[in-house]
Amino acid sequence: MTTRIFIAALAAAPFCHAGTLTDYYSVEDIASPPGVDAQVGGLSVSPSGKLFACFHKGEVRVLDPESKTWSAFADGLHEPLGIYAAGDSEVLVMQRPELTRLRDEDGDGAADVFQTVWDGFGMTGNYHEFAFGPAVDAAGNCWVGLNVASNGASVREEVRGAWNDIGVPRDDFYKNWGKVKGAAGRMYARVPWRGWVVKIDPRTGTAEPWAAGFRSPNGLGFDAAGNLYVTDNQGDWVGTSKLHAVKKGGFYGHAASLIWRDGWTENPLKVGAKELDKIREPAAVLFPQGAMANSPTQPLAIPPGVFGPFAGQLLVGEMNQARIMRVDLEEVGGTMQGMCIPFLDGAPLNRGNNRLAFGKDGSLWVGQTHLSWVGATGIQHIAATGKVPMEILHMKARRDGFEIEFTHPADPAAAADPANYAFQRYRYEYHEAYGSPQKDKAKLAPKNVALSSDGKRVAISLEEDIKEGFVYELTVGKTLQSKDGDALLNRLAFYNVKRAPVK
Amino acid sequence: MLRTLLPAPLFLALSIGAAGAEFEIRAVEGLQFDPPRIEAKPGEAITIRFKNADPTDQPHNMVVVKPGARAEVVNAALALGADGPAMDFTPDSPAILAKAPVVAPGKAAELALTLPAEKGIYPYVCTFPGHGFVMYGAIYAGVPMPPLDKDENISPLAREAGKKPEATAEKRPQVQRIFMPDASPAAIAVALPGRQNACWDAGHCRLRYAWEGKFIDGTPYWKGNGNGLAKVLGDIYWSSGKLGDAGAGPDAPQFLGYRLRGGLPEFRYRRGGVLFVETLNELPDGIAQIIRAEGAVSPATIPVPGDDRAAITVSAGALKDGALSVSPADLAQGVRLEIRPAK
Numbered sequence: 001m002t003t004r005i006f007i008a009a010l011a012a013a014p015f016c017h018a019g020t021l022t023d024y025y026s027v028e029d030i031a032s033p034p035g036v037d038a039q040v041g042g043l044s045v046s047p048s049g050k051l052f053a054c055f056h057k058g059e060v061r062v063l064d065p066e067s068k069t070w071s072a073f074a075d076g077l078h079e080p081l082g083i084y085a086a087g088d089s090e091v092l093v094m095q096r097p098e099l100t101r102l103r104d105e106d107g108d109g110a111a112d113v114f115q116t117v118w119d120g121f122g123m124t125g126n127y128h129e130f131a132f133g134p135a136v137d138a139a140g141n142c143w144v145g146l147n148v149a150s151n152g153a154s155v156r157e158e159v160r161g162a163w164n165d166i167g168v169p170r171d172d173f174y175k176n177w178g179k180v181k182g183a184a185g186r187m188y189a190r191v192p193w194r195g196w197v198v199k200i201d202p203r204t205g206t207a208e209p210w211a212a213g214f215r216s217p218n219g220l221g222f223d224a225a226g227n228l229y230v231t232d233n234q235g236d237w238v239g240t241s242k243l244h245a246v247k248k249g250g251f252y253g254h255a256a257s258l259i260w261r262d263g264w265t266e267n268p269l270k271v272g273a274k275e276l277d278k279i280r281e282p283a284a285v286l287f288p289q290g291a292m293a294n295s296p297t298q299p300l301a302i303p304p305g306v307f308g309p310f311a312g313q314l315l316v317g318e319m320n321q322a323r324i325m326r327v328d329l330e331e332v333g334g335t336m337q338g339m340c341i342p343f344l345d346g347a348p349l350n351r352g353n354n355r356l357a358f359g360k361d362g363s364l365w366v367g368q369t370h371l372s373w374v375g376a377t378g379i380q381h382i383a384a385t386g387k388v389p390m391e392i393l394h395m396k397a398r399r400d401g402f403e404i405e406f407t408h409p410a411d412p413a414a415a416a417d418p419a420n421y422a423f424q425r426y427r428y429e430y431h432e433a434y435g436s437p438q439k440d441k442a443k444l445a446p447k448n449v450a451l452s453s454d455g456k457r458v459a460i461s462l463e464e465d466i467k468e469g470f471v472y473e474l475t476v477g478k479t480l481q482s483k484d485g486d487a488l489l490n491r492l493a494f495y496n497v498k499r500a501p502v503k
Numbered sequence: 504m505l506r507t508l509l510p511a512p513l514f515l516a517l518s519i520g521a522a523g524a525e526f527e528i529r530a531v532e533g534l535q536f537d538p539p540r541i542e543a544k545p546g547e548a549i550t551i552r553f554k555n556a557d558p559t560d561q562p563h564n565m566v567v568v569k570p571g572a573r574a575e576v577v578n579a580a581l582a583l584g585a586d587g588p589a590m591d592f593t594p595d596s597p598a599i600l601a602k603a604p605v606v607a608p609g610k611a612a613e614l615a616l617t618l619p620a621e622k623g624i625y626p627y628v629c630t631f632p633g634h635g636f637v638m639y640g641a642i643y644a645g646v647p648m649p650p651l652d653k654d655e656n657i658s659p660l661a662r663e664a665g666k667k668p669e670a671t672a673e674k675r676p677q678v679q680r681i682f683m684p685d686a687s688p689a690a691i692a693v694a695l696p697g698r699q700n701a702c703w704d705a706g707h708c709r710l711r712y713a714w715e716g717k718f719i720d721g722t723p724y725w726k727g728n729g730n731g732l733a734k735v736l737g738d739i740y741w742s743s744g745k746l747g748d749a750g751a752g753p754d755a756p757q758f759l760g761y762r763l764r765g766g767l768p769e770f771r772y773r774r775g776g777v778l779f780v781e782t783l784n785e786l787p788d789g790i791a792q793i794i795r796a797e798g799a800v801s802p803a804t805i806p807v808p809g810d811d812r813a814a815i816t817v818s819a820g821a822l823k824d825g826a827l828s829v830s831p832a833d834l835a836q837g838v839r840l841e842i843r844p845a846k
Binding site: 037056057058075076077078079095096097098100101111112113114115116119120122123124125127128129130150151152153156157158159160161162163186289290291294320321351370371372373374437438441 | 532534585636686721749752768
C-alpha cells in the first residue's frame with residue numbers, strides 16, 4: 001500500500017515518472033508444493049498449460065495454474081536440473097546420471113515408467129558434475145550441457161565412463177590429491193563429455209557431442225530462429241560470465257573438455273591460453289561480473305505477442321542478484337553479438353533465478369534455487385500489466401559508436417544531450433586464472449549525438465572507432481525520459497563487440 | 504547460562520584471558536559461518552580466528568559491523584564493482600568495526616576488536632560479492648539470545664538448522680537416486696515396504712548391497728551442492744564388494760530404466776545383447792532378487808559375490824565361486840535369489 005502511494009506521488013510530479021518494476025509487471029509468489037525443498041531445477045509448461053517443476057531432492061510436481069493446486073508426478077530423481085513436458089503424461093528430465101523419459105502409462109497422474117534415454121556420459125561423483133537441459137529444438141532433439149568437476153573435491157573410487165589420464169594420472173587423484181589438485185586444473189573433465197554440449201535424439205537415444213569448452217553451462221535455449229545459445233559462468237578460463245551462440249565443433253574457451261576431442265593428446269593446461277585462444281570462439285554476449293551477473297542461467301526467447309516490443313529477444317536468468325536480464329542480438333560480420341541489460345530488476349523479484357518458462361497466456365514462470373551458493377527458493381509468476389516501460393529496446397554497433405533505440409519517443413532535449421551517454425570500454429583477459437579484471441579500461445565521451453525524427457533512435461558517435469574484443473558499458477543519465485515523462489526503467493547496458501562493423 | 508542454549512559443537516570459546524575472549528569462527532559449506540553466533544560482553548576486547556573451511560573451494564572474508572548495518576555494508580561492498588578485489592571486497596565505511604581480508608580455502612586470518620561499550624547485536628558477514636545476503640552471523644554483546652530457530656540475526660540456513668527435526672514416518676516403499684557409498688555415482692536406493700533396503704547400481708546394472716532397518720539419510724548430499732554421500736541407516740548384511748568403474752568398455756551393460764509396480768522398481772537392462780528384468784522383493788528376514796531374461800540363447804552367468812554376513816539361496820542354476828550359471832529356460836522363467844543375514 002505504501003509503495004502505491006509513493007508511486008502516485010511521483011506520478012503527480014510535473015516532469016518525471018520514476019517508475020518501478022511493478023508499474024509494468026505483476027510479480028506473484030507461488031506457494032511451493034508441500035514437503036518439498038523448493039529449490040527449482042527445471043520448469044516447463046505442457047501443451048495443456050500445466051506447469052511441470054522439478055526440485056532438488058528429485059520430486060516432479062505439477063501445478064494447475066487455474067486452481068493453483070499441486071499434484072505429484074514423480075519422486076526420487078537425482079538432482080534434476082531441467083525438465084521438458086512433452087505432454088501431461090510424458091516428460092523428459094535431465095538428472096545427474098541420465099536423461100530420462102518419465103511416462104504415466106496407467107493414467108493415474110503419476111509416472112510409472114522411468115526410461116533411460118541417454119546415460120552415455122561419465123560421472124566421477126565429483127559434486128560439480130551437474131547436468132543441465134534438456135533444451136528441446138523444433139525437430140524434437142534434446143540439447144544438454146555437462147558441467148566439469150571442481151578441484152574443491154576429488155573423484156569417487158568407482159566412476160562411470162572411460163577415464164582420461166592426460167595431464168594427471170588417476171592414481172594421483174587418490175594418493176596425492178593435495179599435491180596434484182592444482183595440476184588437475186581448477187575444473188577438470190576426467191570422464192567423457194564433461195564440459196561439452198551434447199545433442200541427443202530422444203527417440204533413439206543417439207547422442208552427438210556437439211561443442212566443447214564449457215565450464216558450467218547452466219542454461220541452454222534457442223533464439224526465435226532456432227539457433228542454440230548456452231550460458232557459462234565466470235571462473236577459470238572464463239573472465240566474466242557469458243552467452244555463446246553454439247555451433248557444431250566449436251570450442252568455447254574452458255580448456256578441460258578438450259581432452260575429449262577426437263585425436264587430442266596434449267594437456268590443455270600446458271598448451272596455454274595463447275594457443276587455445278586461436279581455436280576459441282568468443283562469446284556473443286558478456287555479462288560483466290558484479291555489475292550485470294555473477295551466475296547466468298537459462299536463456300529463453302520471448303514469444304511473439306509477449307512483453308510488447310521485446311518479443312524475439314532473449315531473457316536470461318541470474319542467480320546472485322534479484323534479476324532477469326534481456327539480451328538483444330544482431331548479426332555483425334557473420335557472427336551474433338549484442339547487448340545485455342536488466343529486464344526485471346530488484347524486489348519483489350527474488351534472487352536465484354534458475355529456470356524460466358512462458359505459460360500459454362504469455363505470463364512468465366520463474367523458478368529459483370541456490371544449491372548452497374547465493375540464491376533463493378520457490379516459484380514466482382510474472383505478467384505484463386500491458387503498459388510498456390521506457391527502455392533501451394535495441395543497442396546496435398556502428399563503426400564509430402552505437403545506435404540506441406528506445407521503446408517510446410524520448411524527450412528530445414535530454415536525448416540529444418551527449419552528457420546523458422556515459423560510455424566506458426574494457427576487455428576481459430582469456431587465461432587459466434579464475435575470472436579477469438577489466439583491462440585497458442577507458443571512459444569515452446560521445447563526439448556527436450543525433451536523434452531520429454520519431455524521437456526513438458539515437459546515433460552516438462564516440463571519440464574513437466569501436467574495438468573488437470571490448471565490452472562497451474553505457475550508463476544513461478537520469479534526465480533522459482520519454483516524451484510523456486516516463487523515466488528510463490533500466491539505465492545500464494553492456495554491448496560486447498565480438499566483431500566491429502565496417503559501417 | 505545463555506551459552507548453554509547453543510549446541511556445544513557450534514560454540515567454541517577457546518579461552519578467556521586478559522585479552523578478552525577468543526573465538527574461532529569458520530566459513531563452511533553452503534555460505535555459512537560456524538558458529539552462527541557468539542556471545543561477548545559490551546566493551547570486551549575479543550579475538551576471532553577466522554578460518555575458511557569451505558570444502559567447495561570458495562574465498563571468503565569476514566567483516567564485523569555496527570548493529571543494523573549489515574545490509575548497508577553488503578550493498579556498499581557490491582557497489583565497489585571492479586575495485587572490489589583490491590579492497591578485499593570491503594568498503595570504506597564507518598559502520599565497519601573490524602575486518603579480515605579475503606581468505607583462500609584452507610587458510611585463516613585473525614581479527615581483533617574491542618566491542619563498543621553499548622549493548623547490542625553486532626553482525627559478522629562475508630562481503631565477498633553475493634555471499635553477504637546469506638552468509639552472516641551475530642555477536643551478542645549484553646543482549647540475550649533468542650532460541651536459534653527464532654534468531655533473525657543469523658543466516659536463514661542456520662536458523663533452519665536450529666529447528667527440531669520433525670519426526671516423520673519413512674515413506675515406504677520408495678526409490679531415491681542419490682550418491683550412495685560403495686557404489687558407482689549412478690546409484691539407486693530402494694526402500695522395500697517393510698524394513699529391507701537395497702542399493703542398486705544403474706552404472707553396473709547390479710545389486711550392490713542390502714540392509715535391514717531404516718532407509719537412508721540424504722542430508723549430507725542434499726544440504727549443499729552434492730558434495731556428500733547419503734548415509735545408510737541400517738546394518739548392511741550383504742554387499743557385492745568393490746566393482747571398479749561402471750559403464751566403460753564395449754561389454755558394459757546398458758541401463759534402460761525402471762517401471763514402478765506398487766511403488767517398487769522393476770529394473771531393465773541389456774547385458775550381452777540380452778534384455779534383463781530384475782525386481783527386488785521383501786522377505787520377512789531378507790531380500791529376494793528375481794532376475795528374468797527373454798531370448799537368451801546360451802547359459803548366462805550372473806555375478807553373485809559371497810559375503811560372510813549373508814546366506815544366499817537360488818531357485819535355479821549353479822552358484823559357484825561368486826557366479827550363478829543359469830540356463831536360458833530358467834532365465835526365461837525367472838531366477839530367484841534370496842539373500843538373508845547369516846545366522
